[in-house]
Amino acid sequence: MKQNTHTDAVLVSAYINGDESALSHLITRHKQRIYSFIYSKVYNRDITEDIFQDTFIKVIRSLKRGKYNEEGKFLPWVMRIAHNLVIDHFRKNNRMPKFENKDDFNIFSVLSDGSLNAEKQIIKGQVESDVRRLIEELPDDQKEVLIMRIYKEMSFKEISLQTDVSINTALGRMRYALINLRKVIDKHNIVLTN
Amino acid sequence: MQKMYSKTSHSExxxxxxxxxxxxxxxxxxxxxxxxxxxxxLKFEALLN
Incomplete structure (x- = not known):
């Protein structure tokens, strides 16, 4: 394109008067500076392209609506618009922060769905029913203490009061209950993990 | 090691x-x-494609 020697003011007034090529000259003259200014703030090519486009859409609309007062400050005016749009962009991102996955890091490697899937739910159910069957095999006094402690979440003091034994006896029964459960589990190679 | 002076800087x-x-x-x-x-x-905008 031929280098235009007219000042910005002349080109702006020509554009307002209907000369579309004047806009082309203005964009060509200032695009690098405005684009670099936006990029130096956002450091992203795509966002820079968007903000650059929005800036000139505002410029075009303002000029066509006759809202621009020519005071020989076309470039500072456009830069001000670009600056405001950059601020808008950061405000919008602060309200709704966006996380982008990089090549070496994926957010889904640290964020996982904590709920069990269908298979794991079935396994969990099986493990729980296996444990209940094993508890049924324990001697009655041990079984009673274990159920009160684990399923009813009672303290050893409460257990001792309810079963009319000392706390030490209740603790001992609990200990033997666990030892016996482990023995049976080891003996029969029962897997109780999900 | 020699420094590379030919590489353009980030600001450039x-x-x-x-x-x-x-x-x-x-x-x-x-x-x-x-x-x-x-x-x-009143001012109306029309986009004529």
Whole structure:
């Protein structure tokens, strides 16, 4: 394109008067500076392209609506618009922060769905029913203490009061209950993990 | 080790950046398509494609 020697003011007034090529000259003259200014703030090519486009859409609309007062400050005016749009962009991102996955890091490697899937739910159910069957095999006094402690979440003091034994006896029964459960589990190679 | 002085600095690279040709073309087309109609002190925008 031929280098235009007219000042910005002349080109702006020509554009307002209907000369579309004047806009082309203005964009060509200032695009690098405005684009670099936006990029130096956002450091992203795509966002820079968007903000650059929005800036000139505002410029075009303002000029066509006759809202621009020519005071020989076309470039500072456009830069001000670009600056405001950059601020808008950061405000919008602060309200709704966006996380982008990089090549070496994926957010889904640290964020996982904590709920069990269908298979794991079935396994969990099986493990729980296996444990209940094993508890049924324990001697009655041990079984009673274990159920009160684990399923009813009672303290050893409460257990001792309810079963009319000392706390030490209740603790001992609990200990033997666990030892016996482990023995049976080891003996029969029962897997109780999900 | 010798230093590489030929490599352009980051600020120089930023200064040389420019928008894509499509973006500039879009803006010029948008400008051609946009017309503002004055009617009784009201301004209407019309985008004629």
């Amino acid at each position: 690279q930023v200064a040389k950046m420019a928008p894509k040709d499509e973006t500039v073309k879009f803006l010029l087309d948008y400008s051609k398509a946009l017309s503002v109609i004055d009617y009784n002190k």
